[in-house]
Amino acid sequence: MAIPTSRTHEAALPVIDTERCNGCGLCVQVCKDGTLRLVDGKAASGGDSHFGCFACGHCMAICPQEAIVVAGRCLSPADLTELPQAVHCADYQALAGLMRRRRSIREFRDREVPGELLDQVLEAVRTAPMGLPPSDVHVLVLDSPDKVQRFSAAFCLYLEGMKWLVSPWFLALLRLFAGKATHALMRDFVRPLVQAYTSGHARGEDLVTYGAPAALYFYGSPYCDPADPVVAATYAMLAAESLGLGGCLLGGVHPLIQQGRGAARFRRDHGIRHRSREGLILILGYPRVVYQRGIRRSLAAVDRP
Ligand SMILES: Cc1cc2nc3c(=O)[nH]c(=O)nc-3n(C[C@H](O)[C@H](O)[C@H](O)COP(=O)(O)O)c2cc1C
Ligand code: SF4
Ligand code: SF4
Numbered sequence: 494m495a496i497p498t499s500r501t502h503e504a505a506l507p508v509i510d511t512e513r514c515n516g517c518g519l520c521v522q523v524c525k526d527g528t529l530r531l532v533d534g535k536a537a538s539g540g541d542s543h544f545g546c547f548a549c550g551h552c553m554a555i556c557p558q559e560a561i562v563v564a565g566r567c568l569s570p571a572d573l574t575e576l577p578q579a580v581h582c583a584d585y586q587a588l589a590g591l592m593r594r595r596r597s598i599r600e601f602r603d604r605e606v607p608g609e610l611l612d613q614v615l616e617a618v619r620t621a622p623m624g625l626p627p628s629d630v631h632v633l634v635l636d637s638p639d640k641v642q643r644f645s646a647a648f649c650l651y652l653e654g655m656k657w658l659v660s661p662w663f664l665a666l667l668r669l670f671a672g673k674a675t676h677a678l679m680r681d682f683v684r685p686l687v688q689a690y691t692s693g694h695a696r697g698e699d700l701v702t703y704g705a706p707a708a709l710y711f712y713g714s715p716y717c718d719p720a721d722p723v724v725a726a727t728y729a730m731l732a733a734e735s736l737g738l739g740g741c742l743l744g745g746v747h748p749l750i751q752q753g754r755g756a757a758r759f760r761r762d763h764g765i766r767h768r769s770r771e772g773l774i775l776i777l778g779y780p781r782v783v784y785q786r787g788i789r790r791s792l793a794a795v796d797r798p
Pocket of ligand 2: 557
């Protein structure tokens with residue numbers, strides 16, 4: 494038994510070196526699957542497992558004796574990294590400062606984003622908590638202005654053929670079957686959005702990706718927790734900010750390329766491997782504008798019952 498993902502349907506295999514194991518029990522404590530147990534003062538697999546080892550790697554990461562190796566489900570000991578020293582880590586002030594300076598950027602200088610910076614952004618994403626391993630987050634990398642423009646233009650052309658989605662008869666059906674909030678969002682947000690994208694494209698204006706020189710599309714698979722691509726994109730946005738790039742998360746494309754044959758063709762044409770419940774595009778580039786002030790936003794509610 495194992496939790497399925499698009500990458501594997503198999504459980505991983507933890508192997509314990511009983512010569513090295515000192516029986517401290519730390520691996521048993523952090524294993525939330527129940528794979529591990531202590532037998533005669535040594536760690537052993539064969540515990541009361543809920544799902545089969547899902548390769549979180551926490552046992553390997555915590556073992557003081559390097560006595561445990563997990564292999565499978567896209568994890569191996571080679572994926573362990575040295576921890577950075579505390580002096581090299583951002584404290585609250587540094588992190589909060591970065592967050593306060595960040596603004597969504599939709600105005601970009603005419604300058605390409607070097608591939609190394611995109612690699613650094615993706616490296617930071619690999620530290621994100623993306624659901625149960627192995628991560629089912631996929632990234633489509635559009636690493637030049639041409640690629641972003643082609644994607645954006647193709648999306649607008651595709652939308653021209655999908656306008657039935659926001660037609661009066663379809664919206665009337667939605668009102669009956671999909672509830673008030675969905676109907677209101679479709680009528681008052683999605684319909685004008687589709688109109689803005691397509692009419693902008695007809696005028697030669699890119700209102701989808703704002704002429705960005707690079708973009709990363711984070712999406713999942715049918716197995717993926719919908720939050721995972723969102724967590725990944727958020728990490729990417731903050732990493733980009735720390736590298737002097739500006740960016741903006743775009744939610745307008747993903748939901749419109751999920752349903753129907755046209756959507757499947759669009760995904761196939763652009764190398765998007767799966768339909769998924771959630772996905773976000775992060776556009777990136779060097780900012781052409783400088784904001785003078787931060788904005789402290791309100792939350793809908795902070796309840797402390
Ligand atoms: C899930 C999500 C989807 C978004 N989609 C879009 C979008 O399609 N187009 C856009 O211009 N901005 C989009 N944004 C950016 C928001 O509009 C932006 O966060 C908002 O303007 C607040 O500005 P700030 O990020 O500078 O605080 C999205 C943000 C999120 C979190
Ligand atoms: S953490 Fe390492 S040393 Fe401790 S019980 Fe587990 S395998 Fe043995
Ligand atoms: S990798 Fe995770 S689930 Fe598997 S044995 Fe180690 S702690 Fe448990």
